[in-house]
Amino acid sequence: MRKKVLVNHKPKSKELSLLLRLLKAEEEININSSNELMLLNNINWCFFLELVDHHRCYPLVYSKLKNIDENLVPSHVIEALYHEYKKNTFKMLQLTGEMEHLSKVFDKKHIPLLFLKGPTVAYDLFGDISLRMSKDLDILVQEKDLEGTDKILLSLGYKKEEVQTILNEIKWRHHHIEYYHPEKKILVEIHWRLHPRSLKGASFKELWRRKRKSTLTDQPIYFMGKEDLLLYLISHGSRHGWFRLRWLKDIDRIVRIHNIDYKHFNSLVRKYRQKHLVGQAFQIANTLLDTPLHENIQNLAVTRRAISLANKALPYVNEMVQFHRGTMPRELAKSYRNYLLSIKTNRQRLMYFIILFYPNPLDEKTIKLPKRLYSLYFLLRPFLLFWRKFKKTHY
Incomplete structure (x- = not known):
């Protein structure tokens, strides 16, 4: 494996440089060089903790710093890291128990x-569920099983996310829905597709055929094969602009610890038209975490488009940007929309614009039609979109 860096990146702060150094390290940090000592000088530890929180890396950072001399890292920093590490460990144990319970019921x-994702991936990549953070369980089911899934989760005390929809728009436009258990405080995302509709992905039957069984629990729990998981993690990270380093660390770990069948992986990449996303991911991971580039990945990573997409995403790491539901600042929202368009193929852009013209609940709020005439929303939608934009710019 050869390393070939074609993306120039300079961390914006010493704190980010330190975090990257810790994420690259496979074991606890040993301060054995002047360069490493310099990394710990003049660190704004409050900002460093903000970075660790943003990138969801508390467990890994704590595992690297826990035995370091307190003259180098203040004790309150280690205590803060330990507090979050312990909290995450309890959460992961709770999620593991719920995962096993759900698997039994559904079986x-x-x-x-x-x-x-969740505990199965944490255990697969790190051999220890406490070393990766997860806030929920992401579960993929067949679309035909959605009704049965809904009944089971409601019978177990979960509350379904209230989503306004018309003309079954939620299944067309979205790919998952949330269920929350108010007593257990556990969030479960039920997916019926791996990705939003415009991005092509493997079917449930294909993934099931290549599945692996986790050894984390006694109850059989199934998750994706190595190559499917690697491609899924890449697709997920790219859609979110790689704004969390945790996602890049996942890529780094799976490549380092698993014997990836790159011939099979490349066939999946071609089939689902994700060569540019894989190239981008490996460029960024190689640049920030020294992730090795296998010879069969070189032809994907060393392309003009992969490098361009990597350069578009790297500022999101530097600026501690995050994209989330709710209102984003206008410039950030515009930047994110442009980024999302740039990572799509021409076919995906076409599908994206087709989906854009599928009616949604805002159309119903703009002009109320009786249900028997809902199909007219398909004809009215372009005008309703224009009207809402016109009103927004004139008020």
Whole structure:
């Protein structure tokens, strides 16, 4: 494996440089060089903790710094890291228990489940569920099993996310829905597709055929094969602009610890038209974390488009940007929309614009039609979009 860096990146702060150094390290940090000592000088530790929180890296950072001399790292910093590490460990244990429980219940109802992230991936990548942070369980089911899934989760005390929809728009436009258990305080995302509709992905049957069984619990729990998981993690990270280093660390770990079948992986990449996303991911991971570039990945990573997309995403790391539901500042929202368009293929852009003209609940609020005439929203939508934009710019 050869390293070939074609993206220039200079961390914006000493704190980010330190965080990257810690994420690159495989073991606890040993201060054995003047360069490493310099990294710890003049650190704004409050800002450093903000960075660690933003990038969801508390467990890994704590594991690297926990035994370091307090003259180099203040004790309150280690205590803060330990507090979050402990909190995450309890959360991961709780999620593991719930994952096993759900698997048993669904198994009795003959509904197959694939766990996409969470404790299974933490255990697979780090051999220790406490070393990766997760806030929820992401589960993939077949679309035909959505009704049965809904009944099971509601019977177990989960509350379904209230989503306004018309003309079954939610299944067309979205790819998952949330369920929350108010007593257990556990969030479960039920996916019926891996990605938003414009991005092509493997079907449930394909993923099930290549699944792996986790050894984390006694109850059989299934998750994706190595190559499918790697491609899924890349697709997920790219859609979010790689604004969390945790996602890049996942890529780094899976490449380092698993014997990836790159011939099979490349066939999946071509099939689902994601060469540019894989190239971008490996460029960024190689630049920031020294992730090795396998010879079969070189032809994907060393392309003009992969480098261009990597350069577009790197500022999101530097600026501690995050994209989330709710209102984003106008410039950030515009930047994100442009970025999302830039990572799409021409076919995906076409599909994106087709989906854009599918009616949504805002159309119903703009002009109320009786249900028997809802199909007219397809014809009215371009005018309704224009009207809302016109009103927004004139008030």
